[in-house]
Amino acid sequence: MSSDTIALSTVGPDARPIGERLHDWIVTVDHKKLGIMYILYALFFFVVGGVEALIMRIQLIVPHNHFVSPEVFNRMMTMHGTTMIFFMVMPILFGFGTYLIPLMIGARDMAFPRLNAFGFWMTAFGGLLLYFSFIGGNGLYGAGTAPDVGWWAYAPLTSHAFSVGHSTDFWTLAVLATGIGSIGTGVNFIATILCMRCPGMTLGKMPLLAWLNLVVGGMVIFGISPLTAAQIMLCIDRYLGGHFFDTQAGGSAVLWMHFFWIFGHPEVYILVVPAFAFVSEIVPVFSRKPIFGYPIMVAATIAIGFISFSVWAHHMFTVGMNSNGNSFFVLTTVAIAVPTGIKIFNWLGTMWGGKISLRVPMLFCLGFLFQFLIAGLTGIMLGTAPFNWQLSGSYFVVAHFHYVIVGGIVFALFGAFYYWYPKMSGRMYSETLGKLHFWLFIIGFHLTFDFMHIPGILGMPRRIYTYEPGRGWENWNLIVTIGAFFQAAGVLVFVFNLLWSLWKGELAGNDPWDAWTLEWSTSSPPPDYDFAETPVVRSRRPLWDLKHPEDPDWKYE
Amino acid sequence: MRAGRRGEREGIGSKQMKCSGQTRSLGRKIAGIAVLLAGGLLAASLCFGAPTDPSQSTNIFQPLSTPAHSIFHLSMLVLAITGAIFAVVFSLLAYSVAKFRKRANDDGREPAQVYGSNQIELAWTVIPILIVLVLFLATARVIRSIQDAPQPPGAIEVTAIGHQFWWEFRYPALGVVTANELHVPVSNPANSAPTFLTLLSADTDHSFWVPRLAGKTDLIPNHPNRTWIDPQETGLYLGQCAQYCGVEHAKMLLRVYVDSPEQFKQWVEAQKRPAVGDDAVAEGRRIFETTACVNCHAISATIANGRFGPDLTHLMSRDTIASGIAPNNRENLRAWIQSPDSMKPGSLMPAMQLTDHDLDALTAYLVTLR
Numbered sequence: 001m002s003s004d005t006i007a008l009s010t011v012g013p014d015a016r017p018i019g020e021r022l023h024d025w026i027v028t029v030d031h032k033k034l035g036i037m038y039i040l041y042a043l044f045f046f047v048v049g050g051v052e053a054l055i056m057r058i059q060l061i062v063p064h065n066h067f068v069s070p071e072v073f074n075r076m077m078t079m080h081g082t083t084m085i086f087f088m089v090m091p092i093l094f095g096f097g098t099y100l101i102p103l104m105i106g107a108r109d110m111a112f113p114r115l116n117a118f119g120f121w122m123t124a125f126g127g128l129l130l131y132f133s134f135i136g137g138n139g140l141y142g143a144g145t146a147p148d149v150g151w152w153a154y155a156p157l158t159s160h161a162f163s164v165g166h167s168t169d170f171w172t173l174a175v176l177a178t179g180i181g182s183i184g185t186g187v188n189f190i191a192t193i194l195c196m197r198c199p200g201m202t203l204g205k206m207p208l209l210a211w212l213n214l215v216v217g218g219m220v221i222f223g224i225s226p227l228t229a230a231q232i233m234l235c236i237d238r239y240l241g242g243h244f245f246d247t248q249a250g251g252s253a254v255l256w257m258h259f260f261w262i263f264g265h266p267e268v269y270i271l272v273v274p275a276f277a278f279v280s281e282i283v284p285v286f287s288r289k290p291i292f293g294y295p296i297m298v299a300a301t302i303a304i305g306f307i308s309f310s311v312w313a314h315h316m317f318t319v320g321m322n323s324n325g326n327s328f329f330v331l332t333t334v335a336i337a338v339p340t341g342i343k344i345f346n347w348l349g350t351m352w353g354g355k356i357s358l359r360v361p362m363l364f365c366l367g368f369l370f371q372f373l374i375a376g377l378t379g380i381m382l383g384t385a386p387f388n389w390q391l392s393g394s395y396f397v398v399a400h401f402h403y404v405i406v407g408g409i410v411f412a413l414f415g416a417f418y419y420w421y422p423k424m425s426g427r428m429y430s431e432t433l434g435k436l437h438f439w440l441f442i443i444g445f446h447l448t449f450d451f452m453h454i455p456g457i458l459g460m461p462r463r464i465y466t467y468e469p470g471r472g473w474e475n476w477n478l479i480v481t482i483g484a485f486f487q488a489a490g491v492l493v494f495v496f497n498l499l500w501s502l503w504k505g506e507l508a509g510n511d512p513w514d515a516w517t518l519e520w521s522t523s524s525p526p527p528d529y530d531f532a533e534t535p536v537v538r539s540r541r542p543l544w545d546l547k548h549p550e551d552p553d554w555k556y557e
Numbered sequence: 558m559r560a561g562r563r564g565e566r567e568g569i570g571s572k573q574m575k576c577s578g579q580t581r582s583l584g585r586k587i588a589g590i591a592v593l594l595a596g597g598l599l600a601a602s603l604c605f606g607a608p609t610d611p612s613q614s615t616n617i618f619q620p621l622s623t624p625a626h627s628i629f630h631l632s633m634l635v636l637a638i639t640g641a642i643f644a645v646v647f648s649l650l651a652y653s654v655a656k657f658r659k660r661a662n663d664d665g666r667e668p669a670q671v672y673g674s675n676q677i678e679l680a681w682t683v684i685p686i687l688i689v690l691v692l693f694l695a696t697a698r699v700i701r702s703i704q705d706a707p708q709p710p711g712a713i714e715v716t717a718i719g720h721q722f723w724w725e726f727r728y729p730a731l732g733v734v735t736a737n738e739l740h741v742p743v744s745n746p747a748n749s750a751p752t753f754l755t756l757l758s759a760d761t762d763h764s765f766w767v768p769r770l771a772g773k774t775d776l777i778p779n780h781p782n783r784t785w786i787d788p789q790e791t792g793l794y795l796g797q798c799a800q801y802c803g804v805e806h807a808k809m810l811l812r813v814y815v816d817s818p819e820q821f822k823q824w825v826e827a828q829k830r831p832a833v834g835d836d837a838v839a840e841g842r843r844i845f846e847t848t849a850c851v852n853c854h855a856i857s858a859t860i861a862n863g864r865f866g867p868d869l870t871h872l873m874s875r876d877t878i879a880s881g882i883a884p885n886n887r888e889n890l891r892a893w894i895q896s897p898d899s900m901k902p903g904s905l906m907p908a909m910q911l912t913d914h915d916l917d918a919l920t921a922y923l924v925t926l927r
Contacts, residue, residue, distance in 0.1 A: 292674075330700070358659075
């Protein structure tokens with residue numbers, strides 16, 4: 001590594017008037033500002049989607065509850081799912097990717113900065129459009145109704161016969177707009193990672209985060225496109241007299257399911273692979289060892305990317321495919337456990353023999369490992385079609401995918417927040433509050449989602465606004481609701497920690513974690529140009545080489 | 558290629574770590590948490606049969622029909638395999654956190670830098686592949702045994718049609734039409750009488766799920782499906798719609814009555830009789846026939862032949878109304894006709910704005926439809 005130059009710091013009060021500074025953020029094409037805007041935008045929707053979840057949990061706390069009407073419950077369930085997938089997890093992961101990828105590959109910005117801004121503003125527009133349905137869903141005169149067709153919006157519930165007014169159109173157009181933004185971001189990730197790496201950084205020397213986001217970029221392009229196409233077809237059905245999904249005119253409800261899930265399953269990996277990326281960066285640093293088996297980690301990620309496009313119909317085992325079709329999708333579904341298992345083993349291999357420091361980012365990664373293991377195992381249960389005939393559409397599935405998304409992805413995200421917060425803000429978060437957040441959230445998580453499996457096994461279907469007493473579901477639902485409030489408390493502590501530390505946190509310095517990737521070589525927060533001088537690297541851990549000139553990595557890779 | 562290269566150089570493991578008091582106490586803590594968790598789940602599983610009335614149970618682990626049994630056995634295999642994987646991986650995770658935690662008296666040196674090991678990585682690729690193969694073969698076998706089971710000549714044929722938000726059951730060979738409460742004969746080795754269902758939908762997607770009898774199969778418009786059950790004990794089995802179908806998805810309940818062969822025969826005979834025509838309730842009948850009721854409901858031997866709502870010919874032979882949400886008696890029937898929305902908000906049956914007198918007369922007529 002020849003570039004020992006550490007960039008000049010630009011930290012210091014910005015004296016310009018607030019309007020001018022805001023204007024800066026609106027028109028910016030800087031990947032760091034766009035990344036932070038993505039993240040803040042997603043955090044806002046995280047809170048909104050969380051409130052919707054709490055409304056549902058209060059309704060289900062006892063059987064035959066009257067906290068909300070069935071209509072409101074169905075809207076909450078639709079909005080919660082749509083919000084959390086499209087306007088919380090995806091933007092927040094894109095935000096971290098946008099912020100980190102150029103810094104980690106030694107670039108000064110993304111390959112297409114304007115496309116980057118376009119992607120963010122399309123996503124922002126999509127979210128506002130979706131929530132405008134509360135005001136304009138029935139047309140302004142009829143006052144609002146949010147969409148209530150569920151986040152898969154199965155045909156023919158979305159046809160005019162069953163969904164009057166415009167609420168479904170708000171859903172369709174919001175997802176369509178966001179999808180176009182996402183495809184742009186996917187293209188941008190790929191172009192940036194392939195073309196903008198600093199000298200010396202061959203593909204085999206990229207940080208894993210860059211590799212994993214390269215795979216995500218590809219999956220976004222091939223996964224979001226069918227969804228976008230399906231939304232256009234649905235618009236044609238609803239406004240131009242098409243009959244793609246109109247069963248009353250000979251259209252096919254199953255066609256929509258195929259379109260939706262060939263997006264929907266890769267989507268799970270679009271969300272979880274960036275989470276893998278965070279864990280693959282954080283676990284080595286807090287174990288003080290390089291990632292175990294880098295090449296096989298890359299290979300496993302690519303394998304996941306490919307296999308994830310061949311498993312979609314495991315969401316459709318109850319739809320009535322023939323036995324050969326069902327068997328095929330069982331095979332592909334359980335096969336994806338192999339590369340995923342390799343990843344878990346390699347993280348364990350990274351920790352093995354290390355010196356594990358249980359700081360907050362690492363705690364969240366350990367939570368991720370534990371929960372993602374269980375999520376994977378319940379995934380195998382759901383992947384065996386006959387077991388799925390019992391479990392699908394029940395609360396067991398709800399528990400399973402929240403284990404993936406909250407227990408896996410959101411835990412990794414919180415880890416990433418605490419890990420890169422010093423880089424983004426220039427200040428350290430409060431370790432005490434971080435630990436309080438961790439314990440509140442993990443207790444709440446397990447109260448909610450461990451016990452949510454059981455009513456599913458006892459025959460409780462998902463998406464019901466109320467349920468009958470006497471089937472043994474009551475106690476479990478009570479515990480699940482209590483857990484939801486623990487999680488909410490944890491998130492409040494988290495938000496408070498972020499804000500409070502911004503004013504009161506200790507200055508972080510360039511490299512608070514004694515880490516090894518390029519983003520820690522520049523100041524915190526990084527200057528507009530990221531690096532004063534383009535870095536040159538010789539190994540996967542350029543800062544290790546710098547700190548241990550007597551024993552550099554490049555001798556061994 | 559890189560197996561522990563630097564590790565060898567620095568003597569991997571040589572300077573490593575006797576279990577200090579601190580790591581031991583952490584190990585104990587983790588073990589304690591694991592025991593608690595396992596105990597909690599065990600206690601939970603013991604409570605699985607929690608419903609006080611066993612006929613209320615919809616537990617998938619209390620199967621009483623061949624498809625549900627096959628699934629149960631497969632699920633036990635899957636649970637055993639996944640449980641074993643969990644035990645191994647969780648132990649490794651807990652052990653590495655406890656053993657390799659940075660200690661208070663750490664010397665500040667970096668640990669041995671190990672990049673990987675081809676042998677180990679090969680092992681943890683090949684072993685999962687073998688597990689996957691076992692799982693796949695076991696699963697494919699059960700899929701075939703359930704999905705491709707031939708229909709024996711003596712099987713009962715039923716067509717189930719999903720409606721927003723109720724179930725229509727037709728027995729084409731027997732000439733019976735009913736709603737929400739499916740009657741089937743018990744099936745045992747001595748007298749095998751499975752029921753094969755053709756699943757259709759009149760509007761949106763639904764899913765037929767009676768957990769103790771079989772896994773669920775969707776009812777999709779333009780896409781006929783099949784499923785079958787052969788319940789081995791008489792009694793009542795509950796289920797409900799398991800595919801979101803609109804506002805009242807939650808109240809689209811399903812009841813399966815498994816009768817002895819004699820009871821089933823009697824039930825079929827009773828269902829085939831035309832509706833009772835009792836002159837004492839002629840006024841109620843006139844109200845029924847001159848109101849919009851007839852557009853949606855059918856009563857045999859009258860002018861009412863609507864197909865949109867449940868067939869009422871033998872309304873009082875059913876235990877519940879409105880798709881299983883309330884006991885079928887005079888009070889509930891009257892309240893239902895007066896205002897369907899207050900019992901089942903979003904139900905497609907309109908309130909007919911009848912006067913109290915008309916309501917009483919109409920209810921009096923309906924309760925004669927045995």
